[in-house]
Amino acid sequence: MPTQALPDGLVAVVKRDCPTCVLVEPVLRQLAAAGTLCVLTQDDPTFPEGMASVIDDTGLERSYGLGIETVPTLLRIEQGRETTRAVGWHRGEWEGVSGVRALGVDLPDYRPGCGSLTTDPNTADELAIRLGGFTFKSRKVEIGSHEDEHEACFDRDWSDGLPVVPPTAVRVYRMLQGTRRDPKEILGLMPPDYEPCTVEKVAANAVMAGCRPEYMPVVIAAVEAVLDEPFSIHAVVATTMFVGPIVIVNGPVRKALGMNSGVNALGQGNRANSTIGRALQLVVRNVGGGKPGGVDRSTLGTPGKLGFCFAENEEDSCWEPLSVERGVAPGTSAVTLFAGAGVRGIVDQTSRTPESLARSFAACLNGTLHPKLFGGLDSIVVISPEHLRVFREAGWSKRRFIAELMDLTTVPVEDIAIGVGGMTPGMPPREPGAKVAKFRQDGLYVVHAGGIAGMFSAILDGWSPSSSSRITTRVVRD
Amino acid sequence: MHDARNLDGAGIPPLVVASTAFMQAAEVQSKALGYEPTMVWVTHPIQDRTDEELRTIADNAFEEVVAKLTASQ
Amino acid sequence: MTMNTTTTLIDPTGEHAAVKAKKSPRPATLDGITVGVLDIGKARGDVFLDRLAVRFAERGIKVKRYAKPGPSRPAVIETRQRMLAETEAAIIGLAD
Numbered sequence: 001m002p003t004q005a006l007p008d009g010l011v012a013v014v015k016r017d018c019p020t021c022v023l024v025e026p027v028l029r030q031l032a033a034a035g036t037l038c039v040l041t042q043d044d045p046t047f048p049e050g051m052a053s054v055i056d057d058t059g060l061e062r063s064y065g066l067g068i069e070t071v072p073t074l075l076r077i078e079q080g081r082e083t084t085r086a087v088g089w090h091r092g093e094w095e096g097v098s099g100v101r102a103l104g105v106d107l108p109d110y111r112p113g114c115g116s117l118t119t120d121p122n123t124a125d126e127l128a129i130r131l132g133g134f135t136f137k138s139r140k141v142e143i144g145s146h147e148d149e150h151e152a153c154f155d156r157d158w159s160d161g162l163p164v165v166p167p168t169a170v171r172v173y174r175m176l177q178g179t180r181r182d183p184k185e186i187l188g189l190m191p192p193d194y195e196p197c198t199v200e201k202v203a204a205n206a207v208m209a210g211c212r213p214e215y216m217p218v219v220i221a222a223v224e225a226v227l228d229e230p231f232s233i234h235a236v237v238a239t240t241m242f243v244g245p246i247v248i249v250n251g252p253v254r255k256a257l258g259m260n261s262g263v264n265a266l267g268q269g270n271r272a273n274s275t276i277g278r279a280l281q282l283v284v285r286n287v288g289g290g291k292p293g294g295v296d297r298s299t300l301g302t303p304g305k306l307g308f309c310f311a312e313n314e315e316d317s318c319w320e321p322l323s324v325e326r327g328v329a330p331g332t333s334a335v336t337l338f339a340g341a342g343v344r345g346i347v348d349q350t351s352r353t354p355e356s357l358a359r360s361f362a363a364c365l366n367g368t369l370h371p372k373l374f375g376g377l378d379s380i381v382v383i384s385p386e387h388l389r390v391f392r393e394a395g396w397s398k399r400r401f402i403a404e405l406m407d408l409t410t411v412p413v414e415d416i417a418i419g420v421g422g423m424t425p426g427m428p429p430r431e432p433g434a435k436v437a438k439f440r441q442d443g444l445y446v447v448h449a450g451g452i453a454g455m456f457s458a459i460l461d462g463w464s465p466s467s468s469s470r471i472t473t474r475v476v477r478d
Numbered sequence: 479m480h481d482a483r484n485l486d487g488a489g490i491p492p493l494v495v496a497s498t499a500f501m502q503a504a505e506v507q508s509k510a511l512g513y514e515p516t517m518v519w520v521t522h523p524i525q526d527r528t529d530e531e532l533r534t535i536a537d538n539a540f541e542e543v544v545a546k547l548t549a550s551q
Numbered sequence: 552m553t554m555n556t557t558t559t560l561i562d563p564t565g566e567h568a569a570v571k572a573k574k575s576p577r578p579a580t581l582d583g584i585t586v587g588v589l590d591i592g593k594a595r596g597d598v599f600l601d602r603l604a605v606r607f608a609e610r611g612i613k614v615k616r617y618a619k620p621g622p623s624r625p626a627v628i629e630t631r632q633r634m635l636a637e638t639e640a641a642i643i644g645l646a647d
Binding site: 136138139140141142143144145149152153155157158166167168169172190193195196197200201204205207208282286287288289 | 556557558559560561562564566567573
């Protein structure tokens with residue numbers, strides 16, 4: 001490895017905070033007396049004391065360039081290039097590298113060294129950015145020391161209303177280590193501004209959301225799903241209705257990230273659940289530019305628009321996971337994106353038969369958006385363990401359950417005609433006996449999640465009969 | 479500058495009136511805050527003017543102030 | 552953190568616009584608008600602002616006066632809150 005302007009001869013790399021480096025101080029003096037020795041000090045330029053050619057390498061630039069992992073390291077430089085090195089103190093090796101005999105005769109024959117400061121976890125990433133040639137494609141924003149960096153993020157309108165983790169260069173670099181994807185890769189153009197959304201931008205927003213680097217593959221998959229044409233993210237952001245993107249995670253990645261599919265699965269408290277959903281919304285908001293008061297005209301919105309992500313409980317389910325329903329091979333990690341509103345509860349603590357329980361579900365489903373608004377809707381049913389038990393014990397498959405729900409939510413038009421019940425909304429009149437289905441064909445999906453106690457399931461309402469957003473599934477890749 | 483930014487962020491569009499002596503400080507602060515308010519500049523100096531002179535300076539700036547309070551940004 | 556150090560953040564936005572803080576829309580007209588005049592407290596600024604207030608009054612534009620405790624400190628929170636409640640636009644002066 002070429003060295004930057006180090007003279008031919010010997011180079012020793014040391015730090016004061018290393019007992020072995022202190023031990024070999026007399027050896028360094030011997031070598032200095034015997035020929036050319038240059039000492040690079042990593043932490044304290046006054047160590048070793050009283051020697052002529054000590055170079056202050058507290059910036060670690062030379063140590064980084066030489067690939068030093070241990071101190072002390074002794075190198076021989078000939079014609080500007082390293083020819084050999086000894087790592088730690090070993091008399092035989094040091095005599096070999098230096099060509100000087102009888103080194104450190106009062107010292108033990110060998111002593112292992114300490115870690116070089118270039119390998120310190122706190123500095124390694126900073127060095128990779130400063131010295132390792134890693135460059136960010138994104139614009140840099142400088143925050144002066146008089147400005148609080150958290151307030152700075154609020155002031156620049158990067159926040160969803162809650163504090164964000166300031167996306168420093170080191171944090172974004174670390175976040176990028178969570179994926180093998182090239183930071184410069186463009187995942188797509190994010191509406192409504194149609195700006196390129198790079199992996200690097202996803203990482204910056206994932207930092208702000210509070211993600212760990214290992215969440216990146218899931219966040220990236222969610223962003224890719226949202227950028228898929230059928231999901232219609234532009235329309236999802238711009239609608240006056242409630243919806244926001246809901247992320248449902250399947251496969252081994254759930255356990256790898258410690259996601260929650262049990263107690264309070266749709267609620268707060270789990271870092272992966274909370275921050276993955278949030279990272280997606282921050283990407284949509286910051287890269288795409290769709291914000292409340294601007295393109296986002298949602299009349300009421302929902303708390304889920306801060307972020308809504310949870311994992312399906314596959315292990316305790318007798319039904320196939322949502323991802324498998326959507327065509328992904330079993331055992332493959334995937335995210336499914338659904339444009340959904342809030343959480344509507346189905347409270348049925350007394351039904352013992354699948355028929356009765358299915359009717360409870362259907363009665364609640366008929367209320368999606370409005371009890372008299374039918375045709376072309378979609379929803380996701382989140383079925384809890386206690387409710388699933390009723391269907392499992394009766395031997396119902398998921399397919400049968402959904403078919404039953406579709407049937408029970410298909411009603412005579414005259415029951416929900418305009419004006420019926422004293423309410424204007426409803427269906428225009430049709431021929432006698434005509435029926436109308438509440439949901440689109442393939443508009444009802446079922447996911448299993450929740451704590452083991454509680455006969456409560458939930459409906460995640462879809463958007464509207466004229467919604468252009470389609471449920472979208474994407475495989476998670478490293 | 480901080481006051482202007484705080485008001486702007488909260489819904490009140492501000493106009494900052496300053497003498498040209500403030501130009502450098504304004505640029506530095508703007509850059510640091512990531513915020514550029516609408517400005518009306520008046521001639522320096524201010525401190526040693528008579529009351530009459532200051533009133534004239536205000537009169538000269540008045541139309542610009544009115545215009546910029548409602549101008550599109 | 553020492554004085555004069557800066558923190559470098561990676562811009563998380565689509566870089567559609569220059570990095571800048573939120574700006575509020577300006578009113579189309581000053582009719583019916585109350586303009587808040589915030590005196591930042593620099594010497595002689597009051598004479599200047601008093602004259603602006605007179606001219607506004609002649610024009611039939613409503614003005615409310617506010618003051619900061621001193622030029623190098625931000626306005627106290629109560630002053631800001633009053634301005635938010637009582638005005639639709641603001642003049643801040645006289646800086647030099």
